[in-house]
Amino acid sequence: MVQSDIEFTYCLTVEETNTLVANDVYSGQCDGDEDCVMLLMDGLLNFSKEFLPDQRGGRMDAPLVMSSRIDPSEIDDEAHNVDIVREYPKELYEASREMADPEAVEELIQIGEDTLGTDDEYHGFDHTHDTTDIAMGPDLSAYKTLGDMMEKMDAQLELARKLRAVDETDVAERVIEYHFLPDIIGNLRAFSRQETRCLDCGEKYRRMPLTGECRECGGRVNLTVHEGSVSKYVDTAIEVAERFDCRPYTKQRLKVLDQSLESIFEDDTNKQSGIADFM
Numbered sequence: 063m064v065q066s067d068i069e070f071t072y073c074l075t076v077e078e079t080n081t082l083v084a085n086d087v088y089s090g091q092c093d094g095d096e097d098c099v100m101l102l103m104d105g106l107l108n109f110s111k112e113f114l115p116d117q118r119g120g121r122m123d124a125p126l127v128m129s130s131r132i133d134p135s136e137i138d139d140e141a142h143n144v145d146i147v148r149e150y151p152k153e154l155y156e157a158s159r160e161m162a163d164p165e166a167v168e169e170l171i172q173i174g175e176d177t178l179g180t181d182d183e184y185h186g187f188d189h190t191h192d193t194t195d196i197a198m199g200p201d202l203s204a205y206k207t208l209g210d211m212m213e214k215m216d217a218q219l220e221l222a223r224k225l226r227a228v229d230e231t232d233v234a235e236r237v238i239e240y241h242f243l244p245d246i247i248g249n250l251r252a253f254s255r256q257e258t259r260c261l262d263c264g265e266k267y268r269r270m271p272l273t274g275e276c277r278e279c280g281g282r283v284n285l286t287v288h289e290g291s292v293s294k295y296v297d298t299a300i301e302v303a304e305r306f307d308c309r310p311y312t313k314q315r316l317k318v319l320d321q322s323l324e325s326i327f328e329d330d331t332n333k334q335s336g337i338a339d340f341m
């Protein structure tokens with residue numbers, strides 16, 4: 063259990079059932095397949111705008127709009143990129159032994175996208191393995207059982223090392239380029255354009271009041287984006303780049319980024335210089 067910096071807010075995991083009843087509100091933890099069902103139930107049975115916090119985060123992930131009709135052309139392509147066959151053909155396994163390029167065997171497996179615009183649109187979706195229980199998957203994913211980001215990275219890259227078809231340097235390169243870099247750059251930008259907010263009443267200020275106190279209630283005014291959320295992954299990213307021998311270009315991008323973080327966050331108020339610094 064982790065207690066947050068806001069009073070009486072808890073983030074907890076209930077062992078075995080993953081279910082909690084508090085103040086007559088029933089809350090079930092779920093992920094993956096269960097999510098869509100639970101979110102729909104929430105929308106139909108349990109949902110009230112009264113439950114939404116009126117402060118930070120408030121409506122961010124709340125299901126406020128319900129669609130009764132889905133237009134396949136309007137939804138994310140990713141959702142159609144799922145195979146809908148009952149079994150994989152022998153040719154697929156044979157091609158995998160030859161280390162064939164995935165694009166070369168594309169037509170062997172039908173995916174959801176293939177049905178779009180045909181008479182069978184969204185029909186005949188099948189699966190390879192049956193289940194009797196929607197909640198049969200792991201109760202806690204590896205994302206939660208593993209510790210910090212470094213541990214998660216290690217687990218993923220360890221898997222990449224074991225798979226003959228996977229080039230682990232390429233995996234490391236992609237994780238850095240598509241996850242770490244955009245995350246750090248985005249957070250750095252957010253840090254420099256952030257608002258400040260009163261911890262007690264939630265009043266927002268575009269600039270920190272000179273007194274440091276809230277003009278509405280006298281409470282403590284604080285940053286909304288913290289240093290930790292900006293620089294938390296930069297060391298991990300640098301270490302991964304070193305360990306997996308990423309391209310010099312990637313390493314240099316990280317180095318430049320690390321320098322800009324340092325120039326913003328390093329406390330340079332009280333630095334004593336020796337005479338040697340001027341020689």
Ligand SMILES: [Zn+2]
Nearest residue numbers: 260263276279
């Ligand atoms: Zn206030």
